[in-house]
Amino acid sequence: GNSVTQMEGPVTLSEEAFLTINCTYTATGYPSLFWYVQYPGEGLQLLLKATKADDKGSNKGFEATYRKETTSFHLEKGSVQVSDSAVYFCALRQGGSEKLVFGKGTKLTVNP
Amino acid sequence: DSGVTQTPKHLITATGQRVTLRCSPRSGDLSVYWYQQSLDQGLQFLIQYYNGEERAKGNILERFSAQQFPDLHSELNLSSLELGDSALYFCASSVAVSNTDTQYFGPGTRLTVL
Numbered sequence: 001g002n003s004v005t006q007m008e009g010p011v012t013l014s015e016e017a018f019l020t021i022n023c024t025y026t027a028t029g030y031p032s033l034f035w036y037v038q039y040p041g042e043g044l045q046l047l048l049k050a051t052k053a054d055d056k057g058s059n060k061g062f063e064a065t066y067r068k069e070t071t072s073f074h075l076e077k078g079s080v081q082v083s084d085s086a087v088y089f090c091a092l093r094q095g096g097s098e099k100l101v102f103g104k105g106t107k108l109t110v111n112p
Numbered sequence: 113d114s115g116v117t118q119t120p121k122h123l124i125t126a127t128g129q130r131v132t133l134r135c136s137p138r139s140g141d142l143s144v145y146w147y148q149q150s151l152d153q154g155l156q157f158l159i160q161y162y163n164g165e166e167r168a169k170g171n172i173l174e175r176f177s178a179q180q181f182p183d184l185h186s187e188l189n190l191s192s193l194e195l196g197d198s199a200l201y202f203c204a205s206s207v208a209v210s211n212t213d214t215q216y217f218g219p220g221t222r223l224t225v226l
Binding site for chain 1: 114116143145147154155156157160167168170202204206209210213214215216217218219220
């Protein structure tokens with residue numbers, strides 16, 4: 001079945017450090033890929049998405065590129081801020097199905 | 113603010129009881145999804161409704177049921193509650209049923225079963 005694997009957390013960085021959170025997926029066909037963020041005590045917010053191979057999703061300085069050849073959708077940010085501290089979820093949505101399949105989440109803490 | 117509302121925010125109840133969680137989708141969204149977030153299972157899809165009809169089912173227990181009403185709000189009913197049902201329950205909505213549609217999540221209902 002479809003699945004998403006994220007790097008285990010937690011991840012702790014200093015402000016202005018470079019961030020990478022790895023995400024790989026298993027799916028048939030061409031799923032849409034998403035990154036959601038969950039700030040403490042809040043629901044999930046869509047951070048970015050990509051719907052076909054080689055698409056790059058970007059938002060708030062975060063980027064992720066849909067790589068079909070490596071079945072990956074790694075999240076990157078060049079310079080993190082304390083306000084980026086949150087849990088990040090990678091997810092896929094298979095064609096013909098509307099449900100989201102989530103990874104286990106990666107907790108990011110950014111220290112000043 | 114995603115525009116999706118969920119009530120109540122917190123719910124504490126005892127084993128064996130029944131509760132109802134409510135969700136109002138964003139204005140104009142026809143599709144509603146329910147997800148459960150627990151420490152051991154992570155985020156799991158439970159069930160989806162589209163314009164009042166059940167459209168997809170995930171890992172939803174038989175003790176759980178849901179419906180979507182004509183005004184498009186949805187309710188998730190959990191009965192014969194067990195300790196393991198303690199979790200955060202999210203509702204999400206989207207415009208339609210394309211796999212490229214964005215799902216917008218509500219703030220969640222935290223259920224604690226004692």
